[in-house]
Amino acid sequence: MAVLVLDKRKQPLMPCSEKRARLLLDRDRAVVVRVHPFTIRLKDRVGGSTQPVRIKIDPGSRATGMAMVRESGDGIQHVLWLGEIAHRGHVIRDQLAQRRAFRRRRRSNLRHRPARFNNRRRSAGWLAPSLQHRVDTTTAWVRRLRRWAPVTAVSQELVRFDTQRMESADISGVAYQRGTLLGTQVREYLLHRHQHQCAYCHGQSGDPVLEVEHVHPKSRGGSNRVGNLVIACRDCNKVKENRDAGEWARDLAPARGRLDVARRHNAALVDAGKRPSLRDASAVNSTRWALFQALKAAGLQVAVGTGGRTKWNRQRLGIPKGHALDAACVGEVEAVSGWNRPVLAIKAAGRGSYQRTRLTRHGFPRGYLMRHKQVRGFQTGDHVQAVVGAGKKAGTHTGRLAVRASGRFNIQTPAGVIQGISHRHCTLTQRADGYGYFVQSKIAATETEEARTEAA
Ligand SMILES: [Zn+2]
CATH class of the missing domain: 2.30.30 (SH3 type barrels.)
Known part of the structure; x- marks a missing residue:
């Protein structure tokens, strides 16, 4: 894990290796500032040359991955630091629900009070406290990392799919196979839209292999546009042959048996242009959007990427899955080097309770804290x-x-x-400081461990 370095005046310098940090500390040229993430301060140095460092963020609901990379001119990103913040949104939600219940319980003991509801005003960008916490924690960590490293830019994953570009793009030629960025995104998008289920039989044929299918067959001039594509199981794809969805529905007209009835019904719907709603796939997640706005408000250059691109980068570069590694793959990336390093697991733990009275399940005092x-x-x-x-x-x-x-x-x-x-x-x-820390070992190390246990 790279060691973060500050100069004599506490200004960030380029992170250094553990070995170098150890030498500096042994020779009494540096002091330890923090243990998590490990940061040292040089006693005898003021200023120094720095290179562009980018913070990359993959915001998630339970955990947010963060990576710090050094960008070299040839588009290669050298990973300097990996971190994973575990959020406590569910804790906040539960605590507020409990507070609400306690208050309700106490108030029901009072004299009659006229109903007072719907009397709260919420500003336009209001987020539930459990969601606001995610935005706040992530921006807080960006702020902290900027204090300890010479950060010049930020990348963030903003949306799952770039639906607009996908709908407008002509993907004939590159087609929709795996391997190209657009192809992977289109496939992922279709799978998400159809909820990993065949558009014709809804999984009733029992064939688990899902393929991208042309509603109007390619062999008869059907286009490669997203509007002409659905997800179908291999069985339905084979039975449909090179018929239009509408033709297939008509051919199945005196349908008997559950499978054929389902196929006829759904093929007619597909033919009529009915597709599952893409609302949640295309809509920008409000928390991610709020994070984007908060980072921009902090005066940072924020580049955005899509989830589809992140996954494509990760698979193309042969990098395993993980919040922090996903973050390293956000946005436009030629190559990622040095990704196989320990990840600092950061758990948002809060700063304890302000309330000193412990309550029973019903909201009555049970005991007192110090x-x-x-x-x-x-x-x-x-x-x-x-x-x-x-x-x-x-x-x-x-x-x-x-x-x-x-x-x-x-x-x-x-x-x-x-x-x-x-x-x-x-x-x-x-x-x-409100966080729990521990260092997760390297990815390869855990993999070899797994292999060893399998061998045993
Ligand atoms: Zn099917």
Whole structure:
């Protein structure tokens, strides 16, 4: 994992290798600024030459992938850093639902009050708190990374499919096969539109192989435009032969049996130009759009890409699936080098509850949290290293801390929670900042591990 570097005045320099960072620290030329992501500050350097660095973002509902790449002139992107933010939208949603229920429960005890509903005003760009959190967390991380690296531009995946370009493009010649960008996108788009189901039999033929099918056959002059394409199973495709969808429906007229009835019905619909709605496929996801606007408002050059292009890039370059690696493949990419590196898993954990009263299921007080969040100089969310000399919990435990009033803390390590560690054993490595961190090993390493277990 690349180490982020700041100069003497805390201005970002180009990230360096772990080996170089170790040398600098050993020679006392640098100090550690942060552990996650690992950042050092040079004691004796002011300014330095930097190269263009781009942050690439693949926003998702549960997790957002981020990659920092160095762009060289020949279009090759060298991956410097990979990260994956796990969002806590569902936690926020649940907490608000609980608050709402508690209030409702309490208010029902009161005297009669006239109905007051629909009395809230929402601005045009309003997002639910659980969605706004995704936008805020992602922009916060872009802001942080800009403090630690010489970022010059941002790329973001904005839409799934570029439906406009797809509808207008003449794809005859390049056709719709896998392998070309437009072809892959068209195929993905059709599969999504038909929900991975044959347009004629809706999966009733039992044939799992899905193909791109021409409603008006190619052999009879049917065009390659998206309007003339549907997804059909190989069985239906074969039975339909080189007939028009309408002709096929008429030939099936005295249909008997469920399969033929379904085929006749759907072929007539397809012939009449009825296709499943593309609304959700083409509509820009509101959260992604809000993120795009927020990044632009921060004064950044934002390039946008489509999900179809990301997937095409990833498959063409032979890169495995993953949020952070998807992010590295966003937008126009010639080649990606150095992608096989550890990923920093960043978990949005919040900063604890403001409310000090714990409630029962029905909203009545059950107990109280400590008035102060600090215990023996530690706070929940701090990252610590605990060295336990003897006993059942002997060893070195590194992770996120949860304080207890007793001074015997819990530590969340990648291997699980270690309970009852005395504050005396703990050394602070990084103060709580609302995130939990751990480093995911390289992709190849996990693959070989899998192969080894399969072999065993
Ligand atoms: Zn079929």
